[in-house]
Amino acid sequence: MANTSSLAYQAASITDRVSRRATGRLRRITYQAGDSFxxxxxxxxxxxxxAGGTAALFMIQQPVGxxxxxxxxxxxxxxxxxxxxxxxxxRLFAVTALLLFLTQVLLTNTETPLLQFGPLHVTAGGITRxxxxxxxxxxxxxxxxxxxxxxxxxxxxxxxxxxxxxxxxGFMLITALRLVPLFEQEAQTVYQAQxxxxxxxxxxGLKRFFxxxxxxxxxxxxxxxxxxxxxxxxxxxxxxxxxxxxxFLREVAFTRQDGMALGVLVVGxxxxxxxxxxxxx
Amino acid sequence: xITIRNFSYRFSGSERYALRDINLDxxxxxxxxxxxPSGCGKSTLALALGGFxxxxxxGEATGEVIIGGMDVRHTPIYDVAEVVGLVQQNPEAxxxxxxxxxxxxxxxxxxCLPRAEILExxxxxxxxxxxxxxxxxxxxTLSGGEKxxxxxxxxxxxxxxVLVFDEPTSNLxxxxxxxxxxxxxxxxxxxxxxxxxxxxxxxxxxxFNPRWLRMxxxxxxxxxxxxxxxxxxxxxQNPKSKIQNPKSAAPxxxxxxxxxxxxxHHVLRDVSxxxxxxxxxxVMGDNGSxxxxxxxxxxxxxxxxxxxxxxxxxxxxxxxxxxxAQRAAYVFQxxxxxxxxxxxxxxxxxxxxxxGAWNSETExxxxxxxxxxxxxxxxxxxxxxxxxxxxxRLNLAAVLTYAPDLFLLDEILIGQDPDNAARLLEWLxxxxxxxxxxxxxxxxxxxxxxxxxxxxxFEAGRLAVDAPIAEGFAQLARMGREVYLPSDLTGFGxxxxxxxxxxxxx
Numbered sequence: 154m155a156n157t158s159s160l161a162y163q164a165a166s167i168t169d170r171v172s173r174r175a176t177g178r179l180r181r182i183t184y185q186a187g188d189s190f191x192x193x194x195x196x197x198x199x200x201x202x203x204a205g206g207t208a209a210l211f212m213i214q215q216p217v218g219x220x221x222x223x224x225x226x227x228x229x230x231x232x233x234x235x236x237x238x239x240x241x242x243x244r245l246f247a248v249t250a251l252l253l254f255l256t257q258v259l260l261t262n263t264e265t266p267l268l269q270f271g272p273l274h275v276t277a278g279g280i281t282r283x284x285x286x287x288x289x290x291x292x293x294x295x296x297x298x299x300x301x302x303x304x305x306x307x308x309x310x311x312x313x314x315x316x317x318x319x320x321x322x323g324f325m326l327i328t329a330l331r332l333v334p335l336f337e338q339e340a341q342t343v344y345q346a347q348x349x350x351x352x353x354x355x356x357x358g359l360k361r362f363f364x365x366x367x368x369x370x371x372x373x374x375x376x377x378x379x380x381x382x383x384x385x386x387x388x389x390x391x392x393x394x395x396x397x398x399x400x401f402l403r404e405v406a407f408t409r410q411d412g413m414a415l416g417v418l419v420v421g422x423x424x425x426x427x428x429x430x431x432x433x434x
Numbered sequence: 435x436i437t438i439r440n441f442s443y444r445f446s447g448s449e450r451y452a453l454r455d456i457n458l459d460x461x462x463x464x465x466x467x468x469x470x471p472s473g474c475g476k477s478t479l480a481l482a483l484g485g486f487x488x489x490x491x492x493g494e495a496t497g498e499v500i501i502g503g504m505d506v507r508h509t510p511i512y513d514v515a516e517v518v519g520l521v522q523q524n525p526e527a528x529x530x531x532x533x534x535x536x537x538x539x540x541x542x543x544x545x546c547l548p549r550a551e552i553l554e555x556x557x558x559x560x561x562x563x564x565x566x567x568x569x570x571x572x573x574x575t576l577s578g579g580e581k582x583x584x585x586x587x588x589x590x591x592x593x594x595x596v597l598v599f600d601e602p603t604s605n606l607x608x609x610x611x612x613x614x615x616x617x618x619x620x621x622x623x624x625x626x627x628x629x630x631x632x633x634x635x636x637x638x639x640x641x642f643n644p645r646w647l648r649m650x651x652x653x654x655x656x657x658x659x660x661x662x663x664x665x666x667x668x669x670x671q672n673p674k675s676k677i678q679n680p681k682s683a684a685p686x687x688x689x690x691x692x693x694x695x696x697x698x699h700h701v702l703r704d705v706s707x708x709x710x711x712x713x714x715x716x717v718m719g720d721n722g723s724x725x726x727x728x729x730x731x732x733x734x735x736x737x738x739x740x741x742x743x744x745x746x747x748x749x750x751x752x753x754x755x756x757x758x759a760q761r762a763a764y765v766f767q768x769x770x771x772x773x774x775x776x777x778x779x780x781x782x783x784x785x786x787x788x789x790g791a792w793n794s795e796t797e798x799x800x801x802x803x804x805x806x807x808x809x810x811x812x813x814x815x816x817x818x819x820x821x822x823x824x825x826x827r828l829n830l831a832a833v834l835t836y837a838p839d840l841f842l843l844d845e846i847l848i849g850q851d852p853d854n855a856a857r858l859l860e861w862l863x864x865x866x867x868x869x870x871x872x873x874x875x876x877x878x879x880x881x882x883x884x885x886x887x888x889x890x891x892f893e894a895g896r897l898a899v900d901a902p903i904a905e906g907f908a909q910l911a912r913m914g915r916e917v918y919l920p921s922d923l924t925g926f927g928x929x930x931x932x933x934x935x936x937x938x939x940x
Binding site: 307311324327328330331334335339342343345346347348349350351352353368371372375376379380382383384385386387388389390391392393394395396398399400401402403404 | 481484486489490511512515516518519520522524526527528529530531532533535536539540541542543544545546547548549552553556574588589592730733735755756759760763764766768770771772773774775784785788789818832833
């Protein structure tokens with residue numbers, strides 16, 4: 154008895170620590186306030202750059218091109234006062250990219266090997282493909298980080314609405330932004346309330362799993378429904394949805410820098426398309 | 435302004451009428467206070483006035499609700515919204531945006547007002563709620579009281595003729611509560627708005643000389659100019675526990691130079707406290723002063739960043755929460771966050787089963803507790819079918835069944851009417867007399883005065899007062915914290931008066 158229960162306590166406290174760490178990590182991949190070039194850029198221009206950059210990565214057929222994009226994305230971090238080493242989730246992606254690289258190198262086996270370890274071959278083609286795949290993955294991730302870290306999601310929502318997105322959809326995004334941290338906090342409270350009442354996350358079994366899931370999600374669901382009711386009263390009570398269009402207090406300025414950034418993107422994309430389809434790179 | 439005739443309402447799927455035969459006339463510019471036990475239909479009436487009952491909810495209505503000549507039952511919600519504004523209980527839940535400016539502009543943008551007029555109305559509304567300095571802020575960074583002021587400003591900016599406040603201060607500390615009532619006073623001074631306030635805290639409202647209404651079981655039961663018709667029974671002499679500060683007994687709680695917080699930021703600083711059996715400790719302080727953090731440390735939900743916490747002889751840094759939890763019960767603020775089982779009976783007996791303390795004795799105790807909670811015939815019901823007050827009683831019954839030594843209670847009286855609150859407090863008092871200890875975070879000074887033996891008052895994470903209850907209030911009075919004093923110590927009437935302050939034990 155004493156042994157099994159002490160095991161249960163350990164399991165519960167480990168779950169506690171893991172859940173804390175997980176929520177901590179989630180928080181780190183969010184907007185970082187700042188006043189850099191990228192921070193000041195119009196959210197939609199940044200979105201266009203993200204889309205353009207991703208498209209470019211899939212058009213470029215040479216690993217050197219991929220490496221150039223990767224290097225540019227990497228340099229953009231210090232240039233915009235973003236500290237690469239402080240983004241924790243990045244390590245996971247770096248390891249994934251490295252594994253991807255190694256698999257490509259070791260499993261590509263089409264020509265005379267440069268090196269050979271038993272059944273494993275290292276070929277020039279393998280290295281090329283490795284750089285190509287891993288570089289593409291890392292580049293897309295870095296570009297996304299650049300966007301997410303410098304763009305306030307709320308500003309993005311309003312910018313999209315100003316650019317013509319129907320406001321009902323825009324406010325879906327804004328409502329989600331508002332509610333997610335609330336629900337996160339509530340999930341933490343429910344979890345703590347369960348610990349306080351001795352609900353331990355220790356014993357296995359499918360039935361037990363479903364009981365635990367119900368005990369966790371039902372309180373969350375009930376409280377979420379209450380929140381949604383209150384929100385609906387608040388929105389309709391202030392005439393949300395009265396007219397097909399609405400006005401906005403916010404003026405999202407389109408600056409000269411935005412114009413230049415967009416111009417550079419358009420020219421770059423045109424050059425890439427020409428190179429890709431007429432002069433194959 | 436408002437005419438309600440023979441109005442009854444029943445939510446679909448419910449046999450009980452939430453509102454029954456309501457007849458009410460309210461003149462333009464009148465100030466009306468509506469009180470009554472939780473679940474009596476006050477909030478439903480507020481939803482009816484705002485027209486929400488007939489737009490968002492399914493149900494069966496009879497009778498008439500006329501506001502400003504408009505038949506609310508058959509008017510689109512947007513037209514009702516031009517006349518009636520509803521400020522809800524929880525500021526967090528009613529925000530539609532993320533920043534102060536967007537929030538106040540929200541209702542005006544939806545009405546397609548031009549930018550210049552939005553700006554003008556925003557200035558005006560922010561001035562009335564005294565929140566000009568919050569203009570550039572994000573809502574998430576505001577305190578509870580600041581949030582509620584912004585919520586009021588957002589409603590005011592839409593220029594309603596009737597403003598309904600549904601328990602606007604139930605989530606707020608006394609300082610912020612006083613501010614909200616000052617805001618309501620300012621609205622009365624500057625605007626000819628009809629105001630309806632649903633509120634338990636009647637002491638704050640006397641200065642408005644309002645018309646008092648009381649609801650019970652869906653009916654308006656007393657309509658009077660006399661506040662005494664709705665105020666509580668006068669408090670009887672303090673029936674405090676016999677065992678006061680038994681120096682000989684080992685302490686249940688011992689914190690030594692405790693520092694704690696979140697993400698490396700210390701919320702709690704240098705707190706050293708010992709709490710022994712037979713103590714009923716009231717914990718007070720502004721929101722954000724560290725009260726909840728302190729309580730979380732006592733169950734080990736939060737580990738000390740510096741210093742030590744010992745609960746029933748266990749170091750919370752070493753003992754897992756589930757072990758400390760066998761000696762210390764924790765009840766959270768929101769009843770919905772802590773109902774896990776499928777029936778009332780399973781819910782009440784969940785913890786003793788989990789802790790391996792289930793036997794015929796606890797079974798008998800659980801049965802007795804549920805009877806006492808008025809849930810004796812509800813054993814097979816789902817906990818979520820209970821009313822708010824019943825859920826709260828079940829929460830407490832569910833931790834009383836395994837007889838822990840220490841009760842950690844985080845604002846469990848929020849939204850509870852005085853009768854229900856008294857019932858919960860008497861249960862706790864009986865446990866204290868039997869040698870348990872209670873640590874209760876609560877904002878009502880009268881409750882602390884009547885039930886607690888000791889006061890802990892937090893100020894910016896530090897323990898500013900730790901004294902027997904009467905001495906504690908005297909210290910608060912010296913610190914100029916009048917809003918935290920029971921009304922018989924401030925000389926009645928909540929609007930804070932400086933100069934004449936009594937420091938004696940009333």
